[in-house]
Amino acid sequence: xxxxxxxxxxxxxxxxxxxxxxxxxxxxxxxxxxxxxxxxxxxxxxxxxxxxxxxxxxxxxxxxxxxxxxxxxxxxxxxxxxxxxxxxxxxxxxxxxxxxxxxxxxxxxxxxxxxxxxxxxxxxxxxxxxxxxxxxxxxxxxxxxxxxxxxxxxxxxxxxxxxxxxxxxxxxxxxxxxxxxxxxxxxxxxxxxxxxxxxxxxxxxxxxxxxxxxxxxxxxxxxxx
Amino acid sequence: xxxxxxxxxxxxxxxxxxxxxxxxxxxxxxxxxxxxxxxxxxxxxxxxxxxxxxxxxxxxxxxxxxxxxxxxxxxxxxxxxxxxxxxxxxxxxxxxxxxxxxxxxxxxxxxxxx
Numbered sequence: 604x605x606x607x608x609x610x611x612x613x614x615x616x617x618x619x620x621x622x623x624x625x626x627x628x629x630x631x632x633x634x635x636x637x638x639x640x641x642x643x644x645x646x647x648x649x650x651x652x653x654x655x656x657x658x659x660x661x662x663x664x665x666x667x668x669x670x671x672x673x674x675x676x677x678x679x680x681x682x683x684x685x686x687x688x689x690x691x692x693x694x695x696x697x698x699x700x701x702x703x704x705x706x707x708x709x710x711x712x713x714x715x716x717x718x719x720x721x722x723x724x725x726x727x728x729x730x731x732x733x734x735x736x737x738x739x740x741x742x743x744x745x746x747x748x749x750x751x752x753x754x755x756x757x758x759x760x761x762x763x764x765x766x767x768x769x770x771x772x773x774x775x776x777x778x779x780x781x782x783x784x785x786x787x788x789x790x791x792x793x794x795x796x797x798x799x800x801x802x803x804x805x806x807x808x809x810x811x812x813x814x815x816x817x818x819x820x821x822x823x824x825x826x827x828x
Numbered sequence: 829x830x831x832x833x834x835x836x837x838x839x840x841x842x843x844x845x846x847x848x849x850x851x852x853x854x855x856x857x858x859x860x861x862x863x864x865x866x867x868x869x870x871x872x873x874x875x876x877x878x879x880x881x882x883x884x885x886x887x888x889x890x891x892x893x894x895x896x897x898x899x900x901x902x903x904x905x906x907x908x909x910x911x912x913x914x915x916x917x918x919x920x921x922x923x924x925x926x927x928x929x930x931x932x933x934x935x936x937x938x939x940x941x942x
Contacts (some may be wrong), residue, residue, distance in 0.1 A: 656885055662871045663878040664910065665888035671864045672942055679855035694859050701863050744882030770840055789834075789841035817833060820901070 626718055647673075652717040656708055674701055677718050678725045685729045685791075688771035696732060700725045730801070733783045738802045740780030742814065773824045781816035788813055860939040861921035868910050876908035889933035912936070 647655070658666030678700045683693045705722050711720055774782045786792045795813065799806040842848035871877060879899040880890055890898065893915065897907055912918045912935070920927035929937050 658878075661878050661882070662875075663883050663886060663888070664868055664912075665883050665890070665935065666869055666886070667871065668938065671860055671867060672935075672939060675855040675863055676942065679859070691859055694856075697855060697859060697868075701867070702870075705867055766840070774925050785837065789837045799895065800909060817837060822836075 613629070622730070645790060647717070649713060653713045655712050660703070662707055669704075671701065674704060674717070674721050677721060678704075680731060681722050681725050685726075685786075686732075688775040692732060696725070696728050700728045703728070718770065733787050734802050736780050736783045737746070737787075737809075737812070738804070740778075769824070772819055776823050777816065777819055780812070781819050784809075784812050785817045785820060837939070854942060856925060857927075857936075857942065858922060858925055861918065861936050863920060863934055865912070865922065868912070872910055876905065877910060879904060891934040892906050892931055894933075899939070903925070908939040 608691045644667070655666055655669060659670045675697060679693065679697045682696045682700070683690055686693055686696070700721070704724050707724070711717070774785065777785075787798060788795070792799075796806050798804075799809045802809070804812075868877065880894055881886075881904075884890060884898070894911060897911060917927070917929040917931075917936045920929055921939060926930055927936070927940060929940070932939065
């Protein structure tokens, strides 16, 4: 299994360390995702998967049960991992993903494994959920980002598990769009520009949203001390 | 300065989390049961399901109720409906996490085990 922590910074090209935060975030995010996929293992051979897909397409009810049993575990874990701590949408997104996967099954060519293919659909569904939530959020007033006194004061002395727990507890208290914006930016490594393109907002509006979200997060983090 | 905030938040959010399977990661059995029922119903909308004979020929096991249908002296087309749709195992499995259903080769029992 690949273990990833802050040492993933060592993957950065010389000279990029600490300079290109977006790049670093992406590398970290992609490696984290790889870790999820690798750690979940794949037990079926490509031939087994091709056979399963052919049987599902032939409307074999038992093969369909097998398909649901396998894929729902992969998708549920993946979606929950990406949405934590806001898990109320996990079942809905799992369901949407499985239905979309089944509808697209004739397009499965078998050149990758079934899990990667299904998780690609799940990733798209999760991003769609991020986009929808952020798009529906009203943009903060122009100029407000500059007025926010962003002071670095997040307590870093907690051990890893406690900190993770506290991050999730704090995120759960934020308005949904703020929480998702922070997850998208800092857990998934999306840049403000990419977020703007995907949500149809301006980059400035996304930066203001992130500034609001960070400030809100900080306030609640400190209140919990 | 914003880059400092970015760094601060990235380091806060990038802590490796427990692996999904360590967190008891699998989908709930009720969700699997609902998904399975929904998918098979969708399959039926575009024509009959594969026959039980074809299912057995592919190497799958069928439950005791399906076995009864399979050996019944009726037309083939009567053997293709989604019999689980009228089985109490489906109703229980879609509503309860640990439904009291136990017979072999029932997909809803398999979901309960996973």
